[in-house]
Amino acid sequence: MAWNDPDVAAALRTAWDYMRLVHSPRPVDAILVLGSFDPRAAIHAAALWRAGLAPVIIISGGIAHRGGLLDTGWDQPEARVFADIALREGVPSQAILLEDRAQNTGDNFVLGRAVAERAGFHARKFLVVAKPYMTRRGFATGRKVWPDVELLMQCEDIDVADYFTRESDPERALLALVGDLHRIMVYPTLGFQVEQDVPPSVVEALRRLVASGYGGRLLAGYGVG
Secondary structure, three states, rough: OOOOOOOHHHHHHHHHHHHOOOOOOOOOEEEEEOOOOOHHHHHHHHHHOOOOOOOOOOEOOOOOOOOOOOOOOOOHHHHHHHHHHHHHOOOHHHEEEEOOOOOOOHHHHHHHHHHHHHHHOOEOOOOOOOOOHHHHHHHHHHHHOOOOOOEEEOOOOOOOOHHHOOOOOOOHHHHHHHHHHHHHHHHHHHOOOOOOOOOOOHHHHHHHHHOOOOOOOOOOOOOOO
16 A cells, blocks of 8 residues: 555554654754754754754764665765755854764764763753654653753654655655654663553554555564554
8 A cells, every 4th residue: 555545644644643742942952953864854953043942953863774774875974964954054064063973863862962062062951853753752762861851852844744745755754654653662661762652543553554564664573562
């Protein structure tokens, strides 16, 4: 089935509405951008910076997932691609800190904070910017890694149908989303994220998406609830 088949689209919307966790933006010590194959997060982070909500943007992401579903195909780290976008969006180079080694979300937080501290930013409040369906998982990871820091999640304001319609490879994006939802459920048991309530309707949406052929990025050896 295609992502916009009515049955798939209904389950996708349920999953999207749960996974897209957004907090009201307000002034913080720094903005942290989580790298991925979706560079629009850099555009949103730049808008937050231009609004005066933080003095600095930390952009984290290395060359990761080579040969896998999440491979960006870029010949440079995610952080450098995102930084170029932020520069074009009006953020000066002195307001950008790069972390270009991260291989996963946990690395984004651990290595991103280290870069900030080396630059003299001992931040206690962050706006964390990610692609929309990564915000809840990002929050759960950040709360595990940084229990002493306040995290406010941010992403572009876009409807699920609009997001997938504009994607050059929406099927890949849906496989990635299903994998991220599965990780929200499994990773707390592995110590990678804080536990979060997953409503039965979301568990059922995950089952329906997997049954429709989108289970290619599930964690091996773990059920879907």
